[in-house]
Structure formats: structure tokens, C-alpha cells
Amino acid sequence: MTAPEPTSSATKDPRVAEQLALLQRGVHDLISLGELEASLLRSLKTGKPLRVKLGVDPTSASLHLGFTLGLRKLRQFQDLGHQAVLIIGDATAMVGDPTGRNKARPRLDAATVDANARHYLDQACRILQRDKLEVRHNGEWLKALDFNRFIELASRSTVARMLERDDFQKRWKEGTPIQLHEFLYPLLQGQDSVAVEADVELGGRDQLFNLLVGRDLQQQNGQVPQVCMTTPLLLGLDGVRKMSKSHDNHIGIDENADEIMLKVMRINDGMLRDWMILLTRFDVTRIEQLLDAGTNPRDAKLELGRAIVADYHGADAADAAAEGWLRRVSRKETDESVQDLVFPAAWKDQDMAALDVLMHTGWFASKGDARRQLEQKAVNFGTKRLSGHQARVVLRGGEILRVGRQHTVKVAFS
């Protein structure tokens, strides 16, 4: 995390200073501060809002918190009266951004991209102000590139320049294939900046290279090169790697309130500061207070979870989720809000093999899997802990069935 740099002494206008203070929070790279100041000042003088671009490739069906850093930053620009331009990379999604990959992204077909794009936009608008948002699909101009223009674009960079990149270099050394079209990706993204005449482009820190290409292309097209602003990479739930679907360490913004709360509570304490800076509007004093040795990290985390849930489900849901977590996880109380799981009516009051009951839940990939849970004393039924794969139970209705930390339901009948 980069601490906010002091704004340069050249800043005379207090309104610019104010905008900068907000915009610099949770920013990793800023190319450059001076240019951003100048742009903000120019915008104030002319009354023309800055065009701030953020590109997302609809490569999967849903967004996770990692993606929201850029969206949140974009929202800040919106709040300051600037023009947010969200690029849906329907064309680039089919190329596949090589950034940070250790292998080529699978290329997607048009129908999938299309479906994803719609869903993305929906989710992005939970953070952005929809009515003030300009949404563009880059297929609009990229798919219209003719052969000459395309070759010209490809001539704007060199193989050596591409190979300088960490991700490519790693793949090269490891002997993982790099496909030719992957080299084109940064150029295409840069072309987007030209097409929408971006003043500022946002992206994750691993996108810096791509963002910088945009500057070059704009300059070659007689435009003022965009300011590049990157957000840090949000660490995933494992606390080691960046949040990513493929690492399965993500929190999806369409997950329900309790799930989000549960996951937030399980991040390790060391990640608290970053997450609060990046995912909440807590001011600095608040954050310091929550991180103070006198505060139980659990309570700080609960605040964080509440703030995150509130963004996507509202304040009431956030309070309920926090309460629920305290009851269920912290105090291990069973409560009324546990969901019913319906069993066949014929099973009522019957002496059953616990194994069959577990298989009915659909939580386990195989009987062996369920058997293991029983052997490992992971299964609680009512007030009893079951033990051994031959355990038997009698379902009467209303009992709480809990397996490990993941699953809790209340027994019901059809």
C-alpha cells in the first residue's frame, strides 16, 4: 500500500487538493500526480468533467470483491462530478488478457461473453451510479479495425518489449506456451483509450503495463496521454494470493449476506488494514481506532464485514448478518434463521443410517466422503455428536444438523 503522497506545492486550488486527497486513497501507482493535478485543474476551469475509463472483460459470470477496487475508484470520480466510462471488453474478452496468467486464458465464444457482459453491468451498478455512467463495448471499434489498421497497431510494439513483462517472461522460462494473440492484448486495450479519449484510466496494479500502452497510442494519435491510476491487488481469503476465481479465494458480490460475513470473518488479521482502506469508506481515524491494540480484532473484522455486506445488501441485512454470525459462529447457538432442509416424509421417526441422511443433503460428492465426515466426528445432530460411519439417527423434525463448519440446517419434512 502506498501512503498518500503529499500533493505538490504547485497545487494552489483547494478544490483540486480536496479531490486529490480522496482519489489518492488506496492507489498503488499514479502516472503521474502532476498530470492528474493538471487535469483536475483544467476540468475545474473549463467545467468539462474528466473522462475516466475502466475496462472489464466479461470472462466469467460474476464479479468478486477484487474487481470492485477499480469500480469503487470509478465511483469516487463520479461523486466528484467526472464522467465514468465503463468499457465492456466484449472483443478483448475473446482475446484473453495474459496479465498475470501462467497459461493462456481460454478463449470465449460470443454468446457467453454476451451473457456475462449483461450480468457484469448489473453487478457493477451496485457500486456505480448507473444514470451517470457511459457504457461502451469495445467490439464497437475493435471489431471494425481493418487489416491495414490492425497491422499498424501490431507494429506499435515489439516482441522484446512484450517479453520484458514478468508474466510472459515467467511463462517463457517455464516453457508454458505463449500464443501470438496474447501479445496483441495490451495494444487492443490501449486502442480503447484512444477510442473513448480517456483522460484517466483505472486498473489493477498488474495492469500498469497495459495502461501505459494506452498512453503511447494516444500520443501517437494526437491525444493528451491519459493519467494511469492503479489499485493494489486485493489479497484473497487465503491471505497469500490475489483474490481470484481461479484460486477459489474470492468473495462474490452476488453472494448472500451471511456467506459474505462468514468469509470476511475468516480472513487473517494482518489483512484488516488493507481491506478497510480498499473496501470501505472508513476514515483514517476510524481505521486506526479499529486496529488499535485495545480493540479485539474480531470486532474490527465484524465492522469490516458489516460495511462490505451493506454495500451489496443494505444496512439492515448487514446488521442481521453480523448478529447472525455472533450467534451462530461465535456463541455456537443454533437459531431460528437456520434454513430448513426437507427430508422425505416417510423418514419421519424412523431409525435411519446417518449415512443415508447425509447423502440426502447433497453436500457430499460420494458416500466415502460422507462416511469420512462421520468418522472424523464432524457431524452434529441435535445435541449429539455422531461418531463412526455406522451411526444411526431418528429424524423427528426441527433438529439442527451440522456438518463441520460449512453446513447447518434444520430438519423438516415434505
Next chain:
RNA sequence: GGGGAGAUACCGAAGCGGUCAAACGGGACAGACUGUAAAUCUGUUGGCAUUAGCCUUCGAAGGUUCGAAUCCUUCUCUCCCCA
């Protein structure tokens, strides 16, 4: 165009004719411990079966053999070196 190397379970990686459902590490899951975590310790980690055991898996398809992840043939994909 020429020469070499390789494809093993979720991932990395051993194994090179039987003792292989396949070492080891990571991940994941469970239990103990805790402030929710993390760390640590313990256990589990193809399917079916109460045990014995049976079934399916080692890039794909064929073949050799009593027996193949291990040998042969063809195919697919990848990497490296030289042009």
C-alpha cells in the same frame, strides 16, 4: 526444415513390467487449540463395500504379456536446441 525432451490424481512432482489407487509437497476437508481467523498439532483426501475385497484411473487409440502408469505402434498437444 533438422535434432532432442515431455504429457501421472485438484496442483506440483516421484514411479519406468508385478509389492501402485500410485511416494512426497502444496491445497482442500475434519478434529484439538483460540478472540473469528492465522499459526501449531492430529487425521482424512478415486468409487462401491461393515471387513475381506471388487471396480474405474496415470494425454488418446490400438498392441505385446499370466500381468502395464511402466514395453511397442500410431495419433493429439507442449517445450527446448539448431536452421
